[in-house]
Amino acid sequence: MRPIRKRFPEFHFRFVLVTTLAITSQKGGVGKTTLSINLAYAFARSGRKTLLVDTDPQGSVGLSLTRQSRHLSGFYDFLENPVMNVAELIVPTRLPTFSLVAAGQSSAYEFGSGPVVGNVHRIRGFVSQIRAMKYDVCIFDTAAGLFGVTADVLGVSSGVMVPQQSEPLGVRSVPKMLEALTRMRAVNPSLQILGVVLTMVKKELSESLESAQALRGLLPEEMVMQTEIPRNDLYVQASARGLPVGVMAEGAETLAIFEQLRLELEQRINPPIPT
Numbered sequence: 001m002r003p004i005r006k007r008f009p010e011f012h013f014r015f016v017l018v019t020t021l022a023i024t025s026q027k028g029g030v031g032k033t034t035l036s037i038n039l040a041y042a043f044a045r046s047g048r049k050t051l052l053v054d055t056d057p058q059g060s061v062g063l064s065l066t067r068q069s070r071h072l073s074g075f076y077d078f079l080e081n082p083v084m085n086v087a088e089l090i091v092p093t094r095l096p097t098f099s100l101v102a103a104g105q106s107s108a109y110e111f112g113s114g115p116v117v118g119n120v121h122r123i124r125g126f127v128s129q130i131r132a133m134k135y136d137v138c139i140f141d142t143a144a145g146l147f148g149v150t151a152d153v154l155g156v157s158s159g160v161m162v163p164q165q166s167e168p169l170g171v172r173s174v175p176k177m178l179e180a181l182t183r184m185r186a187v188n189p190s191l192q193i194l195g196v197v198l199t200m201v202k203k204e205l206s207e208s209l210e211s212a213q214a215l216r217g218l219l220p221e222e223m224v225m226q227t228e229i230p231r232n233d234l235y236v237q238a239s240a241r242g243l244p245v246g247v248m249a250e251g252a253e254t255l256a257i258f259e260q261l262r263l264e265l266e267q268r269i270n271p272p273i274p275t
Ligand SMILES: Nc1ncnc2c1ncn2[C@@H]1O[C@H](COP(=O)(O)OP(=O)(O)OP(=O)(O)O)[C@@H](O)[C@H]1O
Pocket: 025, 027, 028, 029, 030, 031, 032, 033, 034, 035, 056, 142, 143, 144, 199, 200, 201, 229, 230, 231, 232, 233, 234, 235, 236, 237, 239, 240
């Protein structure tokens, strides 16, 4: 008998190879949301059908999409409501390959106090539904820390990336963070630790450059992305509007940086995202 892959190529393709990336960090304010939005935009621009999901109850992904975005149902409503479908939550953008799911309304989770039992199962359901909708890539922006819903998201993700601000105080905590993520592989052996991305790098500041070097010294070479995200006020302007910076008139340079990061990531993601 021919193997399943040959008999049902589409089934195999979609069933096995959906790429779900969680963007996590121990610390807050390191650039998770900025990375999530801009990386998702880079995947979408490359032609991948991409879904950006806000799993941070304080989240601001897509804040500016519509005036009503704060009232949209989203990820937390899906966790709470067993009959809700992902299709009801999807917010399209001007780029046909790029859609969003907002964090939603459910306040029970706001301080990490919501019921956790059953979340992993429900998030697995979320992933199967987007798989059926033929998304290629799903990026989960998460709240800081590795507990609660973020841990549940990691329990079903195929990869995780860690942004790290290029400043002296933050760098030392990164190896511990990676150890914690490695322990999560006991729960989810398919979780690929894709590496750390240096963010807010300020080339003209010696402390910033030294921190970047220190991190590269602390970790195995392959654990730190070659691409670094420079500090640039455009990110603040774009994130205040919940937008990818590349849609702004002055954003061409940042588009190139995130495209480079996407290409670097695509070389690491295993199994590769289908083309
Ligand atoms: N490369 C950058 N250059 C300048 N400012 C940046 C850069 N990346 C992010 N910022 C700004 O830093 C702040 C924190 O970034 P962001 O919201 O992405 O972090 P976060 O890790 O998602 O935070 P939280 O843990 O609160 O969710 C925001 O005001 C954002 O605009």
